[in-house]
Amino acid sequence: KIDEYVAAPEGYDKEREGIDHGTVQLIEYKSESVGTVRKANVYLPPKYDPNKKYSVLYLLHGIGGDEWEWMNDGGVPNIIMDNLYADGKVADMIVVMPNGRAAENDSRAGGMASSAAFGVFDKDLIGSLMPYINSHFSTYTDKMHTAIAGLSMGGGQSLNFGLANMDKFAYVGGFSSAPNTQRAAQLIPDVEKVKQENKLLWMVCGGADGLIGNSTQLKAFCDENGIPCTLIKYPEEGHNFVVWKYGLYNFAQLIFK
Numbered sequence: 411k412i413d414e415y416v417a418a419p420e421g422y423d424k425e426r427e428g429i430d431h432g433t434v435q436l437i438e439y440k441s442e443s444v445g446t447v448r449k450a451n452v453y454l455p456p457k458y459d460p461n462k463k464y465s466v467l468y469l470l471h472g473i474g475g476d477e478w479e480w481m482n483d484g485g486v487p488n489i490i491m492d493n494l495y496a497d498g499k500v501a502d503m504i505v506v507m508p509n510g511r512a513a514e515n516d517s518r519a520g521g522m523a524s525s526a527a528f529g530v531f532d533k534d535l536i537g538s539l540m541p542y543i544n545s546h547f548s549t550y551t552d553k554m555h556t557a558i559a560g561l562s563m564g565g566g567q568s569l570n571f572g573l574a575n576m577d578k579f580a581y582v583g584g585f586s587s588a589p590n591t592q593r594a595a596q597l598i599p600d601v602e603k604v605k606q607e608n609k610l611l612w613m614v615c616g617g618a619d620g621l622i623g624n625s626t627q628l629k630a631f632c633d634e635n636g637i638p639c640t641l642i643k644y645p646e647e648g649h650n651f652v653v654w655k656y657g658l659y660n661f662a663q664l665i666f667k
């Protein structure tokens with residue numbers, strides 16, 4: 411069963427005048443698992459206040475991207491988040507956009523050859539990046555305040571890592587998830603555990619995207635087993651930022667609430 415597509419409001423991804431804006435900063439952290447200094451972009455919301463505490467959304471990129479893909483290739487995550495903040499539609503959160511290619515050479519030129527590096531990013535994310543973020547920003551560190559989502563390869567990573575580490579992430583999102591997405595029985599070896607420990611399993615994929623099978627196989631398994639799970643098919647859309655922006659817009663409103 412596919413969930414209903416509801417269009418995002420006009421202008422949700424356009425810079426708006428007269429509202430407060432967040433900031434994006436590039437951070438560097440030591441990666442224990444890779445053995446290098448790695449980079450991530452961090453969106454801090456309007457009026458970020460270190461005396462308050464923030465939830466954290468880890469937002470991952472695709473096979474051709476890096477820590478800049480969401481910002482520079484048409485994702486406008488800062489604009490989408492600024493607008494959601496201005497309208498009071500999201501919980502207080504920061505958004506971390508890492509480089510999901512956990513290898514010494516993590517350049518976006520790696521292409522398909524870097525699939526293995528995407529596969530071991532969980533060690534770097536959980537072992538090094540999350541501790542860095544939690545010690546350098548004013549965050550809640552528990553699973554109920556931590557989410558993971560991403561596009562394509564990053565969608566596969568989010569489903570794989572998010573469901574394998576439900577003690578770390580209560581909210582999991584896959585946008586147009588790629589073939590690195592594990593099959594459902596592997597993703598969800600324990601149906602009851604997912605029902606108890608996962609708070610949101612949310613997916614979107616373009617109806618004209620050849621990769622949609624990675625999402626529908628998981629959705630079918632969840633439906634069969636009574637696991638709450640959303641899959642929205644974006645009508646007639648392919649593998650692109652129209653879908654991924656929509657994904658961020660919707661996912662961000664559902665987490666930490």
Ligand code: FER
Pocket residue numbers: 471472473474525561562563564588589590
């Ligand atoms: C594949 C097709 C697409 C694949 C990965 C992708 C690992 C990833 C696409 C993207 O991240 O945009 O067969 O195999």
